[in-house]
Amino acid sequence: MNYNNFDKIIHEYINHFDLINNNSHNEFSKWLAFKRFKDYFDIEAEDFASMFKNAIKDAAWLVDNAFVCPTNGIVYFAEKPETKERVRSLFRDLYTNDDGDLTMREAKIWKFVDDFNTMLDQYAPNKWKYKQEFRYALLYLTIMYPDSNFLYKSSQAQAFARCIEYDRPLGSGREFSLKNYYHMCDIIIEKIKDTPELIALQKSRINNDMYQDSEYHLLTFNIIYCAVAYGMYSGIEIKKPKKMTASERAELARNENLQNQLVEAEAELNQVLDLYDTIENISIVGLNIEHKQYGIGIVTEQDGTMVTIKFSDKTTVFQFPTAFTVGKLIFDDKSLIEYFTTLYETVTQKKKLEDRIKSIENRLK
Numbered sequence: 001m002n003y004n005n006f007d008k009i010i011h012e013y014i015n016h017f018d019l020i021n022n023n024s025h026n027e028f029s030k031w032l033a034f035k036r037f038k039d040y041f042d043i044e045a046e047d048f049a050s051m052f053k054n055a056i057k058d059a060a061w062l063v064d065n066a067f068v069c070p071t072n073g074i075v076y077f078a079e080k081p082e083t084k085e086r087v088r089s090l091f092r093d094l095y096t097n098d099d100g101d102l103t104m105r106e107a108k109i110w111k112f113v114d115d116f117n118t119m120l121d122q123y124a125p126n127k128w129k130y131k132q133e134f135r136y137a138l139l140y141l142t143i144m145y146p147d148s149n150f151l152y153k154s155s156q157a158q159a160f161a162r163c164i165e166y167d168r169p170l171g172s173g174r175e176f177s178l179k180n181y182y183h184m185c186d187i188i189i190e191k192i193k194d195t196p197e198l199i200a201l202q203k204s205r206i207n208n209d210m211y212q213d214s215e216y217h218l219l220t221f222n223i224i225y226c227a228v229a230y231g232m233y234s235g236i237e238i239k240k241p242k243k244m245t246a247s248e249r250a251e252l253a254r255n256e257n258l259q260n261q262l263v264e265a266e267a268e269l270n271q272v273l274d275l276y277d278t279i280e281n282i283s284i285v286g287l288n289i290e291h292k293q294y295g296i297g298i299v300t301e302q303d304g305t306m307v308t309i310k311f312s313d314k315t316t317v318f319q320f321p322t323a324f325t326v327g328k329l330i331f332d333d334k335s336l337i338e339y340f341t342t343l344y345e346t347v348t349q350k351k352k353l354e355d356r357i358k359s360i361e362n363r364l365k
Contacts, residue, residue: 001187002165009163010195012232013223017201020226027226030218033059034211037143043095048088049078059143062151063136067279067339073120073130083119090115094141100148105141106178112137125286129335133281134176146211150185151221155273157181159266160224163233188220228270234263255364262360269353276346282339290330291316305344320344 013020020027037055045051053075060071078087094112098104116132124130135152142149154172161170161184168180192198193216202219206212213219227233284307287299294311301308305320309329320340323329331337 001167002163006164006191009160009223009227009232010191010198013226014195014198014201016226016230016232020222020230021205027222028205028210029058030062030222031206031210031213033062034143034146034213034218035209038211041144043088043091048084049075052078056143059139063139065278066335067129067342068131068282069129070132070136073116073127073132076127076130077116077119077123080123083123086115086119091140094137095144102179102182109134109137109141109178110174112140121286128282128284128287131282142217146213146217147215148217150182150217151225152181153225153274154277155270156225156228157184159228159233159270160184163227185217185220185224188223189216192216192219192223228267228274231267233267234260258360258364262357262364265353265357265360269350269357272346272350272353275342276350279339279343279346282343284336287331287336291328292330305340305347 019025036058040051040055042051052071056071056074063070064072074087077083090112094108096108098108113132113134113136120127120130120132135154138149138152142151154176157170158172160166166184166187168183169177170181170184171177202213202216211218283302284299285302288296289299289309290296291309291311294314294316297309297311297316299307300310300315306317307320308315308317318329320343324331324337324340
């Protein structure tokens with residue numbers, strides 16, 4: 001564990017506290033959203049769809065965006081007579097007591113995700129924006145039981161783990177370790193408790209309309225999230241030796257410049273990865289798409305920005321969004337075209353930043 005870097009991040013969070021919580025950024029909206037959910041959520045509500053929509057209203061932005069709307073997916077199926085009780089059952093199972101067994105908790109979250117997506121495939125395969133992922137289900141669990149859970153965003157969590165040199169792998173996708181992530185968050189909580197200035201600042205902003213966060217779980221996530229969002233890693237510099245020759249000072253200056261470039265590139269990559277994490281798993285397999293020459297076909301495979309479409313007399317691979325822009329493929333859902341355009345741009349930007357980081361790291365060696 002790099003406690004020096006850890007101290008600097010906490011120091012930077014304190015220095016950024018007023019900026020984070022001003023009227024423009026207002027990160028304290030998370031505490032308002034958590035309180036609202038607790039006030040309005042009722043698993044037994046007769047109109048589960050309206051209840052959930054009202055309860056999640058101020059927290060939906062944590063997972064919903066222009067490309068995915070998982071909370072709208074919950075409402076959509078809760079409104080349908082044939083699926084509304086299945087949705088209620090999903091939440092009932094998710095909220096079942098696990099006595100603190102994180103292995104069981106992780107399994108519950110994945111079961112929620114898999115069962116919902118099975119229902120999606122069965123009743124509305126074209127509603128790809130409604131697909132659930134692990135961190136979405138973790139939000140539903142955390143916002144209900146915030147004192148024993150933590151919100152999670154992959155890019156920010158990985159960046160924080162690298163910064164403090166956390167020695168347990170967090171993993172990703174199906175290999176994500178909830179146990180290791182929660183362990184890292186518990187370490188942050190201990191650091192918070194040892195920082196009276198931070199506790200005093202936090203308490204000064206909490207009012208009766210907010211979730212009180214007495215265990216500092218939401219504050220922990222906010223530190224992880226804001227470290228990337230507000231560029232707090234850029235303040236971490238290479239320690240200078242006490243005595244240096246002119247050539248050593250020149251070398252150090254070069255390395256510091258490269259290190260700052262590396263921090264900036266990694267911060268930019270983290271932002272790109274955050275978007276990539278959101279959109280990379282959106283699947284259009286099973287959707288019908290029209291080709292001017294071949295007619296209607298069904299998407300059978302999807303690999304990044306390449307899709308395989310089976311037509312009546314042939315199967316062809318196309319690159320998205322190029323195939324749309326040149327007029328080969330026709331699809332009425334403009335948001336789907338926008339999605340693939342963004343995916344293509346994100347993949348390209350991700351590759352450029354990864355190459356840039358690799359180049360800087362090689363120069364530092």
